[in-house]
Each structure stands twice: as structure tokens, then as C-alpha cells.
Amino acid sequence: MKPAAITMGCPVGIGPEIILRFFDSLSEAEVPAAPVVLGDLGVMARSAALLGSKSQPVAWQLGEDITPGTVPVLELSQLDSSTLHWGQPTKESATAMAEYIRRAAAGALAGDFSAIITCPISKMALCEAGIWHPGHTEMLAALTGASRYRMMMAGTRLRVVLVTIHEPLAEVSHLLTTENILGCIRMTADALRRDFAVEKPRIAVAGFNPHSGEQGMFGREEIEIIEPAVRQYAGEAMVSGPWPPDTIFYKAANGDFDAVVSMYHDQGLIPFKLLHFKDGVNVTLGLPIVRTSVDHGTAYDIAGKGLADAASLRSAWLLALEIAKNRTL
Numbered sequence: 001m002k003p004a005a006i007t008m009g010c011p012v013g014i015g016p017e018i019i020l021r022f023f024d025s026l027s028e029a030e031v032p033a034a035p036v037v038l039g040d041l042g043v044m045a046r047s048a049a050l051l052g053s054k055s056q057p058v059a060w061q062l063g064e065d066i067t068p069g070t071v072p073v074l075e076l077s078q079l080d081s082s083t084l085h086w087g088q089p090t091k092e093s094a095t096a097m098a099e100y101i102r103r104a105a106a107g108a109l110a111g112d113f114s115a116i117i118t119c120p121i122s123k124m125a126l127c128e129a130g131i132w133h134p135g136h137t138e139m140l141a142a143l144t145g146a147s148r149y150r151m152m153m154a155g156t157r158l159r160v161v162l163v164t165i166h167e168p169l170a171e172v173s174h175l176l177t178t179e180n181i182l183g184c185i186r187m188t189a190d191a192l193r194r195d196f197a198v199e200k201p202r203i204a205v206a207g208f209n210p211h212s213g214e215q216g217m218f219g220r221e222e223i224e225i226i227e228p229a230v231r232q233y234a235g236e237a238m239v240s241g242p243w244p245p246d247t248i249f250y251k252a253a254n255g256d257f258d259a260v261v262s263m264y265h266d267q268g269l270i271p272f273k274l275l276h277f278k279d280g281v282n283v284t285l286g287l288p289i290v291r292t293s294v295d296h297g298t299a300y301d302i303a304g305k306g307l308a309d310a311a312s313l314r315s316a317w318l319l320a321l322e323i324a325k326n327r328t329l
Contacts, residue, residue, distance in 0.1 A: 001114040001324055002112060002113055003036050004035040004036075004114050004117055005038050005104050005112075005115070006035045006036070006037050006116075007100040007117070008037055008040060008043070008119055009097065010097050010119075010120065010122050011093045012084055012087060013120055013122065014298060016044050016046075016047035018119065018308050018309070019039075019313065020044070022310040023055040023071045025310065034072075035117065035317060036072045036113075037060075037073045038073075038107075039073055041058075041075045044057035044073055047304075056069060057070070058071065058072060061074070062107075076096065076099050077096035077100075079096055086303040086304030086305075087303045093125070094125035094126060097121050097125065097126070098126060098129050098131045101136065101140065101143070104118070105143040108290070108291075114321075115290035115291065115292065117291075117294075118136050118294070119293075119294060119313065120293075120294055122298050126139075134165070136282075140289075141284070141287065145288070146287050146288065148187065148286050149284055149287060150163075150165075151284060152283040154196075154281045154282075155272065155279060155280045155315075158249065158272055158276065159196075160249075160262050160268035160272045161187070161259055162263075162265060162269075163176065173221060176226070178226075178232070181226055184261050185205065186233070187285050188237075189235050191283075192258055194327065195327065196323075197326050198258050201236075201238070202256070203260075204240055204241055204251065204257040204259070205226060205229070205230050205241030205242050205261045206242060206243055206249075206263060206268075207222045208221040208263045209222065210244075210246070212242045213242075221263075226241065230242065245263075249271035249272075253271070272295075278311040281315050281319045282294070290324045292319050
């Protein structure tokens with residue numbers, strides 16, 4: 001396969017640091033599958049010096065081999081390091097951050113990269129650069145022409161797929177429809193079979209209200225919206241619900257289900273991050289390319305201090321390789 005591509009993320013966040021720690025952790029057997037970095041060679045070199053990294057950032061171009069012991073960087077920006085301060089994004093750094101994503105998506109669509117793995121960005125900085133998307137997921141959907149997409153959080157014990165993503169909690173009830181939930185169930189089932197090689201997926205659909213509405217006492221979304229979606233699903237997966245949100249994640253984490261369809265962001269991500277805070281992976285379903293991401297933010301408070309953990313990046317890389325391989329079978 002072609003190499004996977006890692007986008008550097010925000011130049012003043014922890015992206016450069018976790019990339020270097022990740023490359024330092026590669027075993028000899030993993031080097032042939034090493035990814036390339038889409039980012040800024042100067043920023044990566046500055047971070048390598050700061051960390052005392054044993055991996056040397058070097059310029060790389062499409063088609064070149066990857067030399068062991070190096071961090072191959074497709075240089076897409078040349079930011080002035082003297083103007084960059086950890087944890088303080090600028091319009092220039094945000095513009096560069098967006099360009100890494102654009103080039104990664106274009107390269108994956110063109111077949112230059114087998115997958116893309118994204119390091120964290122600042123949503124606010126993205127807006128300040130004139131990129132009006134709530135985050136990576138929505139931006140990549142626009143760049144790849146995907147009209148229907150979902151966010152999956154994947155770990156060894158729990159997978160969660162969100163019906164609504166970055167929406168104000170007060171708006172979620174109005175955004176839930178039987179059609180949207182049914183579409184999410186179908187996309188989850190397809191991804192589990194194609195990308196995760198689960199032959200007969202078991203999918204649990206979470207309710208929206210406490211106790212899944214308690215037969216309408218605490219809300220009617222389950223009766224009027226969610227349950228009809230579960231009934232209407234007619235595919236190869238085993239789908240059940242709506243389940244009380246306070247119990248279904250426990251069941252899924254203990255192996256009763258392959259994924260949980262969650263109604264809103266925090267309903268799914270709170271239990272997920274409780275289990276997979278360091279090694280969780282964000283997977284975008286519905287894209288024509290393979291995209292995984294770390295499940296954490298830019299961590300501006302610790303950027304440049306040598307404290308960042310690369311576990312999530314390693315997990316995202318391994319999962320991207322697995323999905324890309326499964327799609328070729």
C-alpha cells in the first residue's frame with residue numbers, strides 16, 4: 001500500500017510533539033509501514049531539538065522512499081519559528097493547519113496515500129483562518145464530497161457512533177429524526193462489516209432521555225423517533241434498542257455489542273473517554289477515503305513542555321492501516 005499520511009495539526013499545539021514521540025517508538029518491523037507527515041519541516045525540527053528526539057525530520061516528496069530513523073515531512077508551509085509561541089495560534093499558523101488537511105484529503109483521493117491520520121486542530125483558529133467548519137469531520141466531508149458522514153470513536157472495548165456531532169445540547173432533540181437515526185444505524189453496520197471485518201454486527205441504539213423515556217413519562221423521543229428507526233432497519237446486523245443510556249455503555253464495554261449508536265456528542269464520548277482516554281481513535285464514517293484521528297485536542301496548556309502522550313496517535317495509525325487493508329480484501 002501507499003504510505004499513510006499524518007497531518008501535523010496546529011503548529012503550536014502538541015501535534016509536532018506526539019508525531020516525534022510516535023516515530024521514536026516505531027520498531028524495526030514497523031518502519032516499512034511508516035507514515036509521512038504533512039506539515040512544516042522547520043516546526044518539526046524545532047520540536048525535535050526541544051524533545052531530544054532520535055528521529056530526524058527530513059524533507060520528503062511523493063514517491064520517495066522513507067529512510068529509517070527519519071521523520072519524512074512533505075513541507076506545505078514555512079512558518080517563521082521566531083513568531084510562533086506554544087499554545088498561541090496565529091492566523092498564519094491556522095492557515096497552514098488548514099492547508100495540511102486540504103492536501104491530505106486531495107492526496108488520499110488521488111491515491112497518493114492509503115489513509116490519513118489527523119493530529120489535533122483548534123476549531124477557533126480554523127474559523128479565524130476563514131474556514132467555517134465546526135471541526136475536522138465536517139471539513140473533510142466537504143473536501144471529499146461526502147454528503148452523509150458520521151463520527152465513530154473506536155477503542156478495544158467500546159465503539160460509539162454519533163447521530164448528532166457538534167451541536168448545542170438544547171438543539172439535539174429537534175435534530176433527531178427517524179431517517180437520520182436509521183441512516184446512522186446503516187452506516188454503522190456497513191462500517192463494522194467493511195472496515196472492522198465484523199461479519200454479523202451487534203448494534204445497540206441508545207435512548208435520548210433518562211431511563212429511555214420510561215414509556216413516555218420522561219420524554220417521547222424514544223417512542224416517536226428512535227424506536228421506529230430500530231424497527232425499520234432491515235439489514236444483516238442485529239440491531240436493538242432504544243436502550244437506557246445509563247446502562248448500555250456498560251453492556252457494550254463488556255462485549256455484548258460491537259457498537260453503540262449514540263444520540264449526541266457527550267452521551268457517547270463521556271463513557272468512551274472514561275475507558276479510552278489515552279488510546280481512543282476518531283474514525284470518520286462515510287468518506288471515500290480512510291481517515292482516523294487522535295481523540296484529544298491541541299492541549300495548548302502543555303504544548304512545548306515534553307509532556308504529551310502519543311498513545312492515541314499510535315492507535316490511530318494502527319487502525320488506519322487495518323481499515324485500509326480490510327477495504328482491499
